[in-house]
Each structure stands twice: as structure tokens, then as C-alpha cells.
Amino acid sequence: MPRKPAYDRDALIAQARDIFWRHGWAGTSLKDLERELKLKPGSFYAAFGSKDALYALALERYAQDGVASMLALAEELGPLGALKAQPYRVIAASDLPTKACMLAKTYAELQAKDHDLAGQAGAHMIAMKSCFADLFRRAQKAGEISSDHDPERLAARYQSDLLGLRLTAERDDVNAAEIAADIAADLERL
Amino acid sequence: MPRKPAYDRDALIAQARDIFWRHGWAGTSLKDLERELKLKPGSFYAAFGSKDALYALALERYAQDGVASMLALAEELGPLGALKAQPYRVIAASDLPTKACMLAKTYAELQAKDHDLAGQAGAHMIAMKSCFADLFRRAQKAGEISSDHDPERLAARYQSDLLGLRLTAERDDVNAAEIAADIAADLERL
DNA sequence: GGGTTTCTTGAGCGATCACTCAAGTATATA
DNA sequence: TATATACTTGAGTGATCGCTCAAGAAACCC
Numbered sequence: 001m002p003r004k005p006a007y008d009r010d011a012l013i014a015q016a017r018d019i020f021w022r023h024g025w026a027g028t029s030l031k032d033l034e035r036e037l038k039l040k041p042g043s044f045y046a047a048f049g050s051k052d053a054l055y056a057l058a059l060e061r062y063a064q065d066g067v068a069s070m071l072a073l074a075e076e077l078g079p080l081g082a083l084k085a086q087p088y089r090v091i092a093a094s095d096l097p098t099k100a101c102m103l104a105k106t107y108a109e110l111q112a113k114d115h116d117l118a119g120q121a122g123a124h125m126i127a128m129k130s131c132f133a134d135l136f137r138r139a140q141k142a143g144e145i146s147s148d149h150d151p152e153r154l155a156a157r158y159q160s161d162l163l164g165l166r167l168t169a170e171r172d173d174v175n176a177a178e179i180a181a182d183i184a185a186d187l188e189r190l
Numbered sequence: 191m192p193r194k195p196a197y198d199r200d201a202l203i204a205q206a207r208d209i210f211w212r213h214g215w216a217g218t219s220l221k222d223l224e225r226e227l228k229l230k231p232g233s234f235y236a237a238f239g240s241k242d243a244l245y246a247l248a249l250e251r252y253a254q255d256g257v258a259s260m261l262a263l264a265e266e267l268g269p270l271g272a273l274k275a276q277p278y279r280v281i282a283a284s285d286l287p288t289k290a291c292m293l294a295k296t297y298a299e300l301q302a303k304d305h306d307l308a309g310q311a312g313a314h315m316i317a318m319k320s321c322f323a324d325l326f327r328r329a330q331k332a333g334e335i336s337s338d339h340d341p342e343r344l345a346a347r348y349q350s351d352l353l354g355l356r357l358t359a360e361r362d363d364v365n366a367a368e369i370a371a372d373i374a375a376d377l378e379r380l
Numbered sequence: 381g382g383g384t385t386t387c388t389t390g391a392g393c394g395a396t397c398a399c400t401c402a403a404g405t406a407t408a409t410a
Numbered sequence: 411t412a413t414a415t416a417c418t419t420g421a422g423t424g425a426t427c428g429c430t431c432a433a434g435a436a437a438c439c440c
Contacts, residue, residue, distance in 0.1 A: 004437075005387065022302045026216035030428055040389050041429065051428065100298055104357055108295050111360055112212045112288060126363050156364045157372050164354025167294055170301055173316050174346045182347050186376070193407045193416040220398055230419050231399065241398065 009047065012037050017058035022097035024109050025055060025117065055106075055117055062102045063124035067131045079138035080145060084187050087162065087180035091169040099169040099176075101162070103128070129155050145190040154190070158183075199237065202227050207248035212287035214299050215245060215307065245296075245307055252292045253314035257321050269328035270335060274377050277352065277370035281359040289359040289366075291352070293318070319345050335380040344380070348373075 019036055020028050030051055034044060048054040073089070074082035091099055098105075103121045110118035133155035140147045161183050169176035209226055210218050220241055224234060238244040263279070264272035281289055288295075293311045300308035323345035330337045351373050359366035 006436095024216075024299055024302075026214075027299065027303060029426080031426080042390080042431075043388055045429065046387070098302060105298050107360065108290055108298060108357060109214055109217065112214075113217060122361060122363070125361065129364075153365070153368050153372075156358070157369050160354035160358040160364075160369050161351055162354070163357055164350035164352070167298060167353055167357075168346070168350040170297070171312060171315065173312070174319075174350075175343070178343050179347050179350050182343075193405090193418095195417065196406095219396080221396085232401075232420080233418060235399065236417075 005043075005047070007037075007039065007043075007047070012039070012047070013054070013057050013061055016054050017061050017102070018097045020055055020058050021062065021102040021105070024105060025115075026109065052117060056120055059102065059106060059117065059120055059124060063127060066103075066128055070128075070131055070135070074135055074138070078144070079135040079142065080187065083132070083135055083139070083158065084184040087165055087183045088177070090162065090166050091176045091180055100167045104163045104167070125159070129159050132158050145187070149190060158187075195233075195237070197227075197229065197233075197237070202229070202237070203244070203247050203251055206244050207251050207292070208287045210245055210248050211252065211292040211295070214295060215305075216299065242307060246310055249292065249296060249307065249310055249314060253317060256293075256318055260318075260321055260325070264325055264328070268334070269325040269332065270377065273322070273325055273329070273348065274374040277355055277373045278367070280352065280356050281366045281370055290357045294353045294357070315349070319349050322348050335377070339380060348377075 015037055016033060019032060023032070028051075030041070030044070033039070033051070033054070034041060037044070039047065048057070070082060070086065073085060076082075077085055093099070103125050106121035107118050107125065110121070129152075133151045136145070136149075136151035136154045136158075139145045140149075140151065165176065165179050165183060168174050168179060205227055206223060209222060213222070218241075220231070220234070223229070223241070223244070224231060227234070229237065238247070260272060260276065263275060266272070267275055283289070293315050296311035297308050297315065300311070319342075323341045326335070326339075326341035326344045326348075329335045330339075330341065355366065355369050355373060358364050358369060
């Protein structure tokens with residue numbers, strides 16, 4: 001009896017993520033989403049419930065992909081190798097909607113309003129920080145870096161530097177590759 | 191024959207700066223401004239012309255104060271002392287609307303739209319970077335840090351780190367003082 | 381193929397957006 | 411004090427906001 005939707009829900013979420021990522025929460029209107037996702041208002045609300053609900057799904061997708069790709073990189077290059085490579089990766093990716101981090105953009109835009117989405121972005125940033133901390137711990141166990149440092153503290157500083165780098169990479173008066181190299185070089189002195 | 195305005199224009203710009211700084215461009219409505227500045231629409235538009243024009247004034251004020259306070263700090267502590275102290279200063283100031291940088295927030299919010307204000311924020315960031323570069327140069331001339339490094343590159347990295355720190359300082363799961371200390375410590379190894 | 385169920389469509393809802401302007405009010409000059 | 415010249419007021423502009431819902435179209439089961 002039922003009828004299948006004409007759209008691929010997962011693909012739509014990924015597409016919405018890219019739009020939100022680039023233009024932000026207030027900067028993306030439902031008109032924008034309807035046009036890009038090719039959904040009329042009725043279908044949109046039947047599928048996702050609200051603009052905020054879709055944004056939350058997009059955020060979650062973004063965060064999951066971020067952790068997954070970091071772990072995959074560690075599988076390939078080892079924990080320290082992944083941490084050193086990541087700065088280059090985030091500024092090199094030219095197919096991304098923007099180089100700035102979507103979690104950071106969301107948090108910066110909505111935190112002052114106590115919006116739910118800011119809290120969710122914050123939670124995802126905590127998860128990402130934990131991922132970095134794990135990699136630092138693994139690097140210490142593998143003897144790649146000294147065990148004198150607190151991995152949580154290293155992770156917080158590393159994440160902070162990455163956020164700055166990714167925002168700075170949007171400017172064209174700055175050589176982001178140099179900053180990425182300096183961040184990576186700092187990891188070798190640990 | 192004329193009649194003086196009942197408001198202090200400079201004070202209103204400073205107040206608008208704080209509102210925009212905290213809530214962003216799209217996050218601040220004219221209703222908000224009218225309520226906080228206690229101006230009816232007619233007076234508002236007679237005084238400032240448009241929301242964007244006032245935002246531009248607020249941005250300019252913010253940037254001028256930023257450079258001025260950095261130079262004042264250098265007068266007191268010397269160039270390297272100022273660069274080392276600044277990370278602590280930006281996260282300690284509890285009276286600020288938010289710890290994140292208004293230029294960075296503006297740039298992040300509006301750059302994807304090619305909004306004029308993003309370009310102005312970018313220009314102010316360039317000026318701030320030049321200020322940092324000058325301080326690094328002066329620190330080198332004074333023998334406080336090695337002359338092996340390119341001051342422009344040092345300034346770009348330093349500014350990027352500060353942007354990350356100031357955004358991170360908004361989170362309560364992170365000890366921002368530790369990051370500030372680590373940034374300052376990095377300057378001693380130059 | 382008929383009946384049922386879901387999906388799609390798009391006009392349009394009230395609220396809010398940035399902004400305008402004509403009328404009223406206060407002040408400085410003459 | 412009279413008049414000219416601002417400044418202040420707030421109702422109201424059209425556009426856009428996120429969102430609703432009734433009607434039509436399409437696909438599944440029997």
C-alpha cells in the first residue's frame with residue numbers, strides 16, 4: 001500500500017550539511033534548502049520536521065565523518081602521523097564548502113542565543129577532542145612523543161590550533177600551508 | 191536654529207558594537223538595536239543610515255581599539271612581553287560580550303555571501319596581523335627572540351592561534367588558561 | 381483494476397525582517 | 411517671544427521568514 005519517497009534521504013542530509021556548513025544557520029533559508037534539495041515545503045517538513053532538525057542531522061553527519069576520517073588516517077599513518085597530516089588535509093581539501101569547521105561556525109553563531117544547536121555542536125567538539133586525546137595517548141604509548149605531557153591538554157591545544165588554522169585558511173592574505181607546517185612541526189618537539 | 195541630538199553617538203556605536211559582537215550580524219535585528227540603543231526607527235536611520243552602516247562603524251571601532259590596546263601593552267611590557275601577555279588578556283576579560291574575536295565572527299558569518307562587511311573584517315584582520323608582525327620585528331631587534339624567523343609568518347601563526355584560543359575560550363569543557371600558557375610558552379622558544 | 385496509503389504539490393498562514401515618512405516636539409537664533 | 415530648524419515618534423511599507431495543510435498524484439496490496 002505505501003509509496004516510496006522519490007528522494008535519497010542520506011544524500012539530502014549530506015547536501016544540506018554542505019549548504020549549512022557554508023552559509024550558516026541564519027544564512028540558510030528554507031527557500032534555499034527547497035531550491036537546492038529540490039523539495040517542496042510539504043515534502044521537506046514530512047521528511048525532516050523542521051529546519052533545526054535537519055541542521056542537527058547535518059551536524060551529526062559532519063561530526064561522525066570527522067572522527068571517522070581521523071581514525072582512518074591514523075590507521076594509515078599511525079597516531080602521530082595522522083595528527084601531523086591533519087592540518088595539511090583540512091586546508092588542502094578544495095572540494096569542501098568552506099575550510100572553516102562547521103562545528104566551530106555553528107557554535108560561534110548560536111552560542112550567545114543559547115540555541116540547542118550550539119549545545120549539540122559543543123558536544124560534537126568534545127567528542128572530536130576526545131578522539132585527538134586518544135591519538136596523543138596512542139602516540140605516547142608507541143613512544144612517538146614524550147609521556148611528560150597530558151594528552152587531554154595536548155588535544156585541547158591541538159584542536160584550538162586547528163580551529164584557528166581552518167578559519168585563517170579562508171583568508172587569501174595568509175599562507176595557510178606555512179601555519180599548517182608550523183603546527184605539525186610543534187608536534188615533533190613533544 | 192538647530193536642535194542637538196539627545197544621544198551620544200560614540201556611546202551608541204560602542205553599545206552597538208557589543209550587541210553585534212555577541213549576537214552576530216543576522217542574529218541582531220533592528221528591533222534589538224532600537225530597544226538597546228533606545229532609538230526609534232526614524233532616529234536610528236537618521237543617525238546611521240542602515241544596519242550595515244552601523245555594523246561597519248562598530249567593526250572599525252573594534253579594530254581600532256584592538257590595535258591601540260596591543261600597542262599600549264607593548265609600551266608597558268615591551269614587544270615580546272605584550273605578545274606573551276595577550277593570550278591571557280583575551281580570555282581573562284570577563285566584561286567582554288564574548289571572548290571570540292568580532293572580526294573572525296564577522297568574517298566566518300558573511301564571507302560565503304561575499305558581503306561587504308566580510309571584506310571590511312578581513313581588512314581589519316590584515317591590519318591586526320601587521321601590528322603583530324611589527325611587534326615580532328621589534329622583539330627581534332631588541333634581541334628578545336631570534337632573527338631566524340620571518341616576522342610575517344610568526345604573526346600569521348600567532349594570529350591564527352589567538353583566533354582559535356578565543357573561540358575555544360567560549361567552551362566550558364576546555365581549560366583556556368592552559369592553552370594560553372602553551373601559546374605564550376611557544377614564544378619563548380623562538 | 382479497485383482501494384488504500386503515502387508522497388508531492390504549492391498557495392498561503394502569521395510573524396518578523398529592514399526600512400520609510402509624515403506628523404509632532406523641542407531648541408537655538410533673531 | 412516668534413520662527414525656523416532640526417530631532418523624535420511610531421504606524422505602516424513590501425519582502426521574506428519558517429511553516430501548514432488540503433488537494434492531487436503515484437505506487438503498493440488484494
